[in-house]
Amino acid sequence: MLIEPISGLPSGSFFSNSVSNKELGSFEKLLNSEIKQIDASIEKADVEVRKLAVGETDNIHQVMLSVSKAQTSFELAVQIRNKVIEGTQELLRMSI
Incomplete structure (x- = not known):
């Protein structure tokens, strides 16, 4: 089985x-x-x-959809923040 090399990657370090x-x-x-x-x-x-x-609106479906979108986007932002903090802490634990 022939494995083709990945092309298009920059040479040198990613860091x-x-x-x-x-x-x-x-x-x-x-x-x-x-x-x-x-x-x-x-x-x-x-x-x-x-x-x-x-009582200005009676479209509960639209209200629940907006609340669900807001909740999901906020939870995603919190998870991204947690991953960034976790990654930063991991870098700080590394010995040089």
């Missing part, structure tokens, strides 16, 4: 110091935009729950 400030800035922007989207979905769900509570 090189070639990350520019522009790339770091784009990651920061991406992270901030995702957090804002999560916050917006939570606020939307809150508004829809309030409308349901005061």
Whole structure:
């Protein structure tokens, strides 16, 4: 059985110091935009729950869908945060 080499990978180490400030800035922007989207979905769900509570809407399906989306996106953000913290702690435990 012939195994073909993987092509298209950059040569050298994956852990090189070639990350520019522009790339770091784009990651920061991406992270901030995702957090804002999560916050917006939570606020939307809150508004829809309030409308349901005061009788402005009777579409409980849409309200529950918004609440479920907000809950899922928040739980995903928390799990990502936990993995980042876990990875950072693992790096700190490594001996040099």
